[in-house]
Amino acid sequence: MKATYDNAAAHKLIGEVGAAPEMLVQILNAFVEKFSYISEEAVRQIAQELNLSRADVHGVVSFYHDHRTEPAGKRLIKICQAESCQAMGSQALTAHAVESLGVGLHETSEDGEVTLEPVYCLGNCACSPAIMIDDRVYGRVDAKRLDDLVAAMRN
Numbered sequence: 001m002k003a004t005y006d007n008a009a010a011h012k013l014i015g016e017v018g019a020a021p022e023m024l025v026q027i028l029n030a031f032v033e034k035f036s037y038i039s040e041e042a043v044r045q046i047a048q049e050l051n052l053s054r055a056d057v058h059g060v061v062s063f064y065h066d067h068r069t070e071p072a073g074k075r076l077i078k079i080c081q082a083e084s085c086q087a088m089g090s091q092a093l094t095a096h097a098v099e100s101l102g103v104g105l106h107e108t109s110e111d112g113e114v115t116l117e118p119v120y121c122l123g124n125c126a127c128s129p130a131i132m133i134d135d136r137v138y139g140r141v142d143a144k145r146l147d148d149l150v151a152a153m154r155n
């Protein structure tokens with residue numbers, strides 16, 4: 001469960017990572033890790049504390065796929081799109097996930113249960129295609145296994 005954003009917690013986090021413009025990427029990563037996404041309020045606060053413009057912060061937010069700007073669902077499913085997994089069918093697996101979950105990549109289901117995202121290598125290439133559900137990595141995932149993991153996740 002991610003923390004709810006508040007200015008004091010955000011200020012503390014910026015201080016922990018390092019309140020300097022060169023730490024912007026690391027700060028944004030830390031915000032996603034702690035709060036699940038980077039809100040407009042967060043952009044404002046980070047810009048102010050690092051003495052940057054909001055456009056500067058937005059530029060970096062939009063550059064990285066992982067810098068989510070909407071809250072994540074309760075469960076996060078990432079499907080690897082990198083070379084080894086692609087060679088082993090991750091695109092078909094992704095198409096199956098989109099169809100069966102009813103969400104596109106970078107989207108969260110309407111009930112707020114699941115967010116589906118691409119990821120570019122999970123370090124599990126020997127067991128491609130690989131996926132991650134929350135913090136756990138699974139290898140050699142086909143459509144049936146994905147359905148089973150999703151069913152288990154929902155129980």
Ligand code: FES
Pocket residue numbers: 080081082083084085086120121122123124125128129130
């Ligand atoms: S390419 Fe998918 S885990 Fe490395």
